Amino acid sequence: xxxxxxxxxxxxxxxxxxxxxxxxxxxxxxxxxxxxxxxxxxxxxxxxxxxxxxxxxxxxxxxxxxxxxxxxxxxxxxxxxxxxxxxxxxxxxxxxxxxxxxxxxxxxxxxxxxxxxxxxxxxxxxxxxxxxxxxxxxxxxxxxxxxxxxxxxxxxxxxxxxxxxxxxxxxxxxxxxxxxxxxx
Numbered sequence: 001x002x003x004x005x006x007x008x009x010x011x012x013x014x015x016x017x018x019x020x021x022x023x024x025x026x027x028x029x030x031x032x033x034x035x036x037x038x039x040x041x042x043x044x045x046x047x048x049x050x051x052x053x054x055x056x057x058x059x060x061x062x063x064x065x066x067x068x069x070x071x072x073x074x075x076x077x078x079x080x081x082x083x084x085x086x087x088x089x090x091x092x093x094x095x096x097x098x099x100x101x102x103x104x105x106x107x108x109x110x111x112x113x114x115x116x117x118x119x120x121x122x123x124x125x126x127x128x129x130x131x132x133x134x135x136x137x138x139x140x141x142x143x144x145x146x147x148x149x150x151x152x153x154x155x156x157x158x159x160x161x162x163x164x165x166x167x168x169x170x171x172x173x174x175x176x177x178x179x180x181x182x183x184x
Contacts, residue, residue, distance in 0.1 A: 001127065003067065006054040008047050011063060016056060017042040019066045019114040026151055027175065053111065057128060064119045067128060068112035073103050101145045101168070101179040108136045110146040129162055137184045144184065147177040156180075 006016060017039050021028055025035075032038040057065035103109040110132060115125050129146075136144050146164065148156035150171070156178055160166075164180035171177075 001057060001059045001064070001124070001131075003055040003131075004058050006046070006051050006056050006066070011056050013043050013046050014039070015063050015116075016054075016066055017046060019063075019116065020046075020112065022117070023112050023114040024149070026149070057115075057124075059124075063116070064124060065115040065128065066112065067110060067114075067132070069132070070103050070109040070111050072105050072107065100147050100170075100177060101181070103145060104143075106140070106142040108132065108141050108144050110144065113146070125158065126162060129159075133162075133182060133184070142184055144182040145180065147179055150176040150178070 004011070020042050021035065021038055028035070028038040032041075051068075053068050053070055055067050055069065056063045057067060100111070101109060110129070113125060113128060115128075129144075133144050144164075146159060148159055156166075159180050162182070164182045166178050167181050168179040169176065170179060
């Protein structure tokens, strides 16, 4: 299993868009009339912007997931405004801005993690997170942070099983996240 920086010329934009949609389908479904409309906007965003923090997870030449990693900081609110391709995606970014973890110096934040449907339940998500923790420790980071949506109790259980602890809860307009951290 390898992490490869996302490249729209090398990786399937449609497949990556589908994984992004699956991660937060509740929010996309509340803003878009159907899944196809959401996927169209996500694909356009993937094609029109650099995503330096987006990696595809590849196993035996096949994309099995995605991960977005922020190191030492999260994007500024102004950056969200500069990079929007659709008002609906911007709305999601704004909502996220108010509920996700703050990221400080010496911290890695797993902003998104999605595993393809056919690969779920096989321990791949745990392996990916363990690999991030191992690399963060090797590089002398102090914490790894991530969030679990209030609506995703399974993710929260997995993260806690891996040693993450809830340090905060944030909510805005019925959208909320458990902010979790792993001390290295």
